Amino acid sequence: MMKLAEIIAQYVYETDIQKIPKAVVNKGKQCLLDTIGVSIFGQCFRASKIALNLALDMGGKEQSLILGSPNYTNAYWAAFVNGISAHVADFDDSSVDFKGHPSSVLMPAALAAAEIKNVSGIKLLEGFILGNEVGSKLGQVMGWNHYNIGWHGTGTVGTIAASVAAASILDLKPEQIIRTIGIAASSAAGIRQNFGTMTKSFHAGQAAAAGLMAALLAEKGFDASKTALEGDVGFIKVFNGSDTISFLREKLGDNYSIKNLAFKKYPSCAGTHAAVDAALFLKKKYRIEYWQIDAVECAARPNIESILIYNRPQTGLEAKFSMQYCTACALINGKLGIQDFEDTAVQESEVQEFVKKIRFISDPEFEKVAIERNLLAPTRVKIFLKDGQKLEQTVLEADGGPLAPLSWGDLEKKYLECATTVFSPVQAEYVKKTIMDIENLAKIKDLTDQMVVHRKIDQGG
Amino acid sequence: MMKLAEIIAQYVYETDIQKIPKAVVNKGKQCLLDTIGVSIFGQCFRASKIALNLALDMGGKEQSLILGSPNYTNAYWAAFVNGISAHVADFDDSSVDFKGHPSSVLMPAALAAAEIKNVSGIKLLEGFILGNEVGSKLGQVMGWNHYNIGWHGTGTVGTIAASVAAASILDLKPEQIIRTIGIAASSAAGIRQNFGTMTKSFHAGQAAAAGLMAALLAEKGFDASKTALEGDVGFIKVFNGSDTISFLREKLGDNYSIKNLAFKKYPSCAGTHAAVDAALFLKKKYRIEYWQIDAVECAARPNIESILIYNRPQTGLEAKFSMQYCTACALINGKLGIQDFEDTAVQESEVQEFVKKIRFISDPEFEKVAIERNLLAPTRVKIFLKDGQKLEQTVLEADGGPLAPLSWGDLEKKYLECATTVFSPVQAEYVKKTIMDIENLAKIKDLTDQMVVHRKIDQGG
Incomplete structure (x- = not known):
């Protein structure tokens, strides 16, 4: 053989x-x-x-x-x-x-x-x-x-x-x-x-x-x-x-x-994304402000708990592995973006306080569902409002995954947001077009030469 | 803690x-x-x-x-x-x-x-x-x-x-x-x-x-x-x-x-060394020529068998992981040196034939002994001569190990043999002296500069 x-x-x-x-x-x-x-x-x-x-x-x-x-x-x-x-x-x-x-x-x-x-x-x-x-x-x-x-x-x-x-x-x-x-x-x-x-x-x-x-x-x-x-x-x-x-x-x-393969809408561990989608959905649908919330419970498969090890993150890198932090940002701001993972943003007292209200529990049922349907992290978010209401949303797969793929338009938008942190808008646009038409690129250096950044970037550690 | x-x-x-x-x-x-x-x-x-x-x-x-x-x-x-x-x-x-x-x-x-x-x-x-x-x-x-x-x-x-x-x-x-x-x-x-x-x-x-x-x-x-x-x-x-x-x-x-830590006398896997020592001992003591030998049995702990995976090696690198080959060389030549691991040496018909007479068996008793006494590969070699004699030698630890350490003299000899394959004798001697007195070396570059080889070595893959 x-x-x-x-x-x-x-x-x-x-x-x-x-x-x-x-x-x-x-x-x-x-x-x-x-x-x-x-x-x-x-x-x-x-x-x-x-x-x-x-x-x-x-x-x-x-x-x-x-x-x-x-x-x-x-x-x-x-x-x-x-x-x-x-x-x-x-x-x-x-x-x-x-x-x-x-x-x-x-x-x-x-x-x-x-x-x-x-x-x-x-x-x-x-x-x-x-x-x-x-x-x-x-x-x-x-x-x-x-x-x-x-x-x-x-x-x-x-x-x-x-x-x-x-x-x-x-x-x-x-x-x-x-x-x-x-x-x-x-x-x-x-x-x-x-x-x-x-x-x-x-x-x-x-x-x-x-x-x-x-x-x-x-x-x-x-x-x-x-x-x-x-x-x-x-x-x-x-x-x-x-x-x-x-x-x-x-x-x-x-x-x-x-x-x-799944693309990311949020710059955090993929294990947090279904929770963020669920939280954003509930916040928007029921017009919730975070101060109305008494407690939040996020339930996902057990192995997600072993990945999202930062219950009380203090740095941007830790926050990317925090179910609590990512869900908190979504419920406070109605979005989760690259600014939310700067160390100073993570350390803000408002979000740090709110994070304490969010509990992460492992639900073995989701393990079965995930294995059967080849999903990463199906998640259920329950929001307990101070007025006694309970709201709940389950997301089997976050936006960007194969069940809910991002369009070329979504991806272009994300690419441009990311690339223009360093590239000029013209350069970002040129590179985008070249990659979208990469079958017709004769020599790879014609692309990479266009990606050179002509100003010296800050190299300070 | x-x-x-x-x-x-x-x-x-x-x-x-x-x-x-x-x-x-x-x-x-x-x-x-x-x-x-x-x-x-x-x-x-x-x-x-x-x-x-x-x-x-x-x-x-x-x-x-x-x-x-x-x-x-x-x-x-x-x-x-x-x-x-x-x-x-x-x-x-x-x-x-x-x-x-x-x-x-x-x-x-x-x-x-x-x-x-x-x-x-x-x-x-x-x-x-x-x-x-x-x-x-x-x-x-x-x-x-x-x-x-x-x-x-x-x-x-x-x-x-x-x-x-x-x-x-x-x-x-x-x-x-x-x-x-x-x-x-x-x-x-x-x-x-x-x-x-x-x-x-x-x-x-x-x-x-x-x-x-x-x-x-x-x-x-x-x-x-x-x-x-x-x-x-x-x-x-x-x-x-x-x-x-x-x-x-x-x-x-x-x-x-x-x-x-153990130094090596032979350029092969350390798991073969006790067998080689035993074979050399028996060959010398009883003045055996390899054509007098009907069969050889080498017994060592089971995990050595999983390391020495080449019973019939064809290349020098394979031969280094062959109990049979290393023992065969020792019994044929009365030594085991760097020349024995050239591909052509390994492929010689005489040694390839003799290798077939050598059997490697796992002996769990040696596993116990090894663990108890922190030994790598205690090995027993049995030689069955054509005239009916049986000879046997057990080596708990090969020469070079902590029980039988090599002297500075042994190590110098090995170093010079190795180093002069590339260094000139004068250069090899200088480097040796510098390392033996390394406590008194002010700057490491004073050593490395002396180790530069001034002829271009063959770089052909």
């Missing part, structure tokens, strides 16, 4: 973007646009600035652009910094299949690989979509067990996915792709204990850079085990995957998983 | 080499000399050449020397390439406490950190020894369970150890050391399925580079969880460690683990 890495290699080597359904290609372009926007915005965060600073300290050939900056550096460091800036705002896309955030890993690895060989836009897009598909099917094999034990799929599954995207774009032979996957299986890393700190976004940067490096080493003849995925002490077993390895074998390239 | 990372940070910050016993400091110097020798020799291997090639492709500031080469590059790439070359020959030291190969990870990370700030020899040695101590005590907390499940301690525990060595040498504050450890906990990687391939040595390079990077990021203010080691989804739980966390808390800096 063929080894898993052989099956993946054959699939990646033989699949041409012409064979991929139009809707999948379209979703891939949406992911690219959304992730580049988020990454430009993410460059304003301290984690990204520190990473950029380190990359500049280390130096390297000018191969690839650090997004949202004036700097080119080598492909490895660019992938690393861009991965951090793509993920740090927690505004990037997420996928239940992948068990993490595919595009914040795939985009930086794919872009850096594309810049090394200055390939066409279509080549970049193809590798990006293939990386997503391999990562998503592998994420399904790993299952929730992998995540619940403490692995951050963005870092673990992400490293393999990024390596596949890079291998595809570098045009590696099947034998080299097999080795790429083997090396990547030994680079996969990232534990959930670091959620709510800069190291969470570091996972995306590390996975992007490591995936790219695996492909570059394999290209030069570095070798690895062919059974690094399914072997007795291989990736799937060691990282607590499930036993249904045949799934990957059978489903790869079948009903592309990228279609299930 | 103090968090584990706080305890480690305090220990590292407060421990001065003057407080460390003389025998420990001496062992540290032996480790440095041995590892540098092995690393110079390791530069001749294909894995190292490919890594060097990649580093040169990527470019970087000229901060740190790639050992055995004429090239300086940035500290990150130097640590990466030097880690690979230190481990690729499987001739570097090993430690039961650490659950892996401490110095092939620690030396590159410590040297690169030392070069960044051009610190003194004593500062380098101090960080190197502290990194070993933290890694060794953490390795004991992780236990054999960690290793048996499939993790390669060199990569996992190694990343934390390397980060501590680098943090010490960079003179980080306790708060920064805590963050360093948190970041490193999310970089730890490496699965045993890649044993017998170039990716095994990649684990050492990756751990060295990642550990260094964690310290450099923390120095600039990057943050991470303070409970990344002992948290519910932290390193110790996620990587299948044991529950005796208190051990690390209590034993750190107590009876330094580096004393238990």
Whole structure:
């Protein structure tokens, strides 16, 4: 029987973007646009600035652009910094299949690989979509067990996915792709204990850079085990995957998983989004002001409780992992935006007081619903008003997910809001148009050269 | 109660080499000399050449020397390439406490950190020894369970150890050391399925580079969880460690683990060494020629069988993980040296034929003995001669281990044999003397400048 890495290699080597359904290609372009926007915005965060600073300290050939900056550096460091800036705002896309955030890993690895060989836009897009598909099917094999034990799929599954995207774009032979996957299986890393700190976004940067490096080493003849995925002490077993390895074998390239990927309307952990949608819905429908509220109860599946570990957040990064904070903002302000995650906003006494009224409970019923219907975080919000009224709303899936996808218009709006934090409006518009028409881009450098920021950004840690 | 990372940070910050016993400091110097020798020799291997090639492709500031080469590059790439070359020959030291190969990870990370700030020899040695101590005590907390499940301690525990060595040498504050450890906990990687391939040595390079990077990021203010080691989804739980966390808390800096570290007489997996010692002993004592032998039986603890997975090796890297091959060489040639692991030597029909006569069996009795006495691989070799005689020898611990340590003389001889594969004899001698007297070295660059190889080495993959 063929080894898993052989099956993946054959699939990646033989699949041409012409064979991929139009809707999948379209979703891939949406992911690219959304992730580049988020990454430009993410460059304003301290984690990204520190990473950029380190990359500049280390130096390297000018191969690839650090997004949202004036700097080119080598492909490895660019992938690393861009991965951090793509993920740090927690505004990037997420996928239940992948068990993490595919595009914040795939985009930086794919872009850096594309810049090394200055390939066409279509080549970049193809590798990006293939990386997503391999990562998503592998994420399904790993299952929730992998995540619940403490692995951050963005870092673990992400490293393999990024390596596949890079291998595809570098045009590696099947034998080299097999080795790429083997090396990547030994680079996969990232534990959930670091959620709510800069190291969470570091996972995306590390996975992007490591995936790219695996492909570059394999290209030069570095070798690895062919059974690094399914072997007795291989990736799937060691990282607590499930036993249904045949799934990957059978489903790869079948009903592309990228279609299930969710875009974010709010810059916080995806586990908070259904609660925010529910809170906004109730606030609007019943015209509630927050001072009318006595208590709020948010109920979600148990594993969401283990992710949203900050009941009383004090920093912006912690607040992104707080059901209480995100729901409080929605009920106070009627929206949840990027300003709400500045440290000073989080520390405001008004919201800190209100947060105390919000309780998060685990409801095992939602675990069943989530598994059955492949949902991330179905959530029920109950609001107890001071006048005795009880209001309740259940949201199975937040806006942006496959059941309630964002339109191109929604995504353009979000992209422009993010990108213009650093880009000029004209530059943001040009980049948007180029990505929306990326099939017709002959050389990737024609895009990246337009993304250079011509003013020196503040690099202070 | 103090968090584990706080305890480690305090220990590292407060421990001065003057407080460390003389025998420990001496062992540290032996480790440095041995590892540098092995690393110079390791530069001749294909894995190292490919890594060097990649580093040169990527470019970087000229901060740190790639050992055995004429090239300086940035500290990150130097640590990466030097880690690979230190481990690729499987001739570097090993430690039961650490659950892996401490110095092939620690030396590159410590040297690169030392070069960044051009610190003194004593500062380098101090960080190197502290990194070993933290890694060794953490390795004991992780236990054999960690290793048996499939993790390669060199990569996992190694990343934390390397980060501590680098943090010490960079003179980080306790708060920064805590963050360093948190970041490193999310970089730890490496699965045993890649044993017998170039990716095994990649684990050492990756751990060295990642550990260094964690310290450099923390120095600039990057943050991470303070409970990344002992948290519910932290390193110790996620990587299948044991529950005796208190051990690390209590034993750190107590009876330094580096004393238990074993040097290698043979360039193969440490699990083969007791068998080779036993075979050499029997061959010499009874003057056996291999054609007199009908069959050989090697018995060791079960987990050694899961490491030595190549019963019929075809390449040098595979042969290093073959009980049968290593024992066969010992019985045919009366020695086991670096030449025996060239691909052509492995493929010779004479040894390939003889390998078939050697059987490896697991003996659970040895598991008990090993655990009780903290031994790696007690092994019994039985030789059945064609004339009906049975010969038998049990070796509890191979030469080079703490029960039968190598002398400075033995180590010098090994170092010179390794180093002169690339260094001139005069250069090898100079470097040896400098390392043996490293306490009196004012600036580390006075050593590294002497290690530059002035001829361009063959970089062909």
